[in-house]
Amino acid sequence: MTARPRASVEAWDSIRARTAAPYVAVEEFASDKTAKGLWPYVVISDLLQSGWDDALCGAVALNIAQPEVKPEHLLAAFLLLAGQWPAEPTTALNLLSLAHRIPYVDSPLGKFISRATVWCLRNGLTDSQPLVAEEAVNILGGLGAYHLSAVSSSDVAVLHGLAENALSKMDDADLADALRSRVEVVLDDAPEHGRIDENDARHLMATLEEMWPRLDRALGDDLLRELRTRVRALAWTTVTDRDVHVVHVEDARGQDDKSSSAWGIIEQWIAVLRSALGDECQFSFAPLDVASGSLIVTFRVDADDKVREAISTQLRDAKHGLLSSTAAESLAKSLQSRNLRIHVTHVEDDHAPTSIDVNPDKAAGPSAPASFGSLKLTTGQIPQANDWDKIFMAVDCVASNEAVTEESIGVSTRRQVQYYRAAARIAGLLTPTEELSRTGWLVHVAIGEERYRRACWAFEASECGQAWIEWSNGIRLSDVPPNSAAKFLADRSELTGDTIERRASTLNRWLETLRPYAV
Structure with missing residues (x-):
């Protein structure tokens, strides 16, 4: 790792240590040459690790929105606009201003920023502070068609209703009428078939791959993992209507x-x-x-x-x-x-x-x-693939929209491929239709030991993992006795004879691999 990641993070830590005022600190860091144009990601990553702070969020939004959001800050804008809505009105106003100053984005990220803008507007229009609600109406009336590129007809109807409700509470009737006309024009011009789906999420994550190395130079491994996970989680949540x-x-x-x-x-x-x-x-x-x-x-x-x-x-x-x-x-x-x-x-x-x-x-x-631990596991709930590295390979193939084959995961037979795909399903990394679950995506984006840690959590949450832990009278995989799989399966599964020994061998291997990460 080069000195630059440490330098940019340490520069922000130094500023925060001597500057209590969030807006002053962010303004100083934005002009600091250490992190160059990637300074918003250092602050946001710090927020993700240390806890979200309305004032810092508002300060970042204010600084990246002047006078227009730069291309390298668009991902930061998505993270802010799609995040939690602030209780503090100044931050809410800065987020609304940020939404308005987003330029035309000719990339998959543009659709997600469009959805985040809708989220921001819906919150602004329903904000308990009249000033925030009125500004949300004003911002809505000033948007371009590209701001609404991923807005559905139902979104348009909701925005129209929320805006009308906010307008009805305004004291100045003439101003309300003027804003109403602007809002109607904007919503009438919204694309007729605006939508966003899971393919858009996959496309977005693929296009962001070229950005991660740059951010790695500014953040380092730990902060970058936190940021990538946050982006993926927000992206997949965004497509869930x-x-x-x-x-x-x-x-x-x-x-x-x-x-x-x-x-x-x-x-x-x-x-x-x-x-x-x-x-x-x-x-x-x-x-x-x-x-x-x-x-x-x-x-x-x-x-x-x-x-x-x-x-x-x-x-x-x-x-x-x-x-x-x-x-x-x-x-x-x-x-x-x-x-x-x-x-x-x-x-x-x-x-x-x-x-x-x-x-x-x-x-x-x-x-x-009876508790879950006393239920009888079926054969389909018990894995028969030993190597977690190969399970990770199968997950990565699905994440990349590639076929899981003998060559791609390093096995010799098609039956082994089926075993590893089934193992990923049993651990909750793939859905029954063999799409990545959210846990699967989190494993896919993780690096090094973090992959095994998330895999451990996934197995602990599975039917098999839960039953084994409760059979052991424990609360984590670390409480399960080594080499106990055969007795566990004899007590708690429908398996019989030699099948118990074969599956027990796999479970004991899983326990040996994942147990160190059950902390």
């Missing part, structure tokens, strides 16, 4: 629960929802993101509009009454035994959130069915 369900598992003292057993709690929570909604409400949760360092899992909700509304209604009702069902009793017992609680946030596609805290006393009754 569905309700989002976030489950945060923590211990009863309010600390994050880092144990893999928390995945079992999430499964039980979903079972509570299914029980409450009844068999007529069909839905599925697809994992989108898992925050590292704590168990905060974001799911995409795949269901029709009626069912999605029913989920929201059920959560609102649950805030005022007991959750009462066999599934709720099982959840209560698990929460009590592990001293855990969960915080659930459900965000509808119009960004309206509903949140509740689920504590042990929110469910009635002490009885509970």
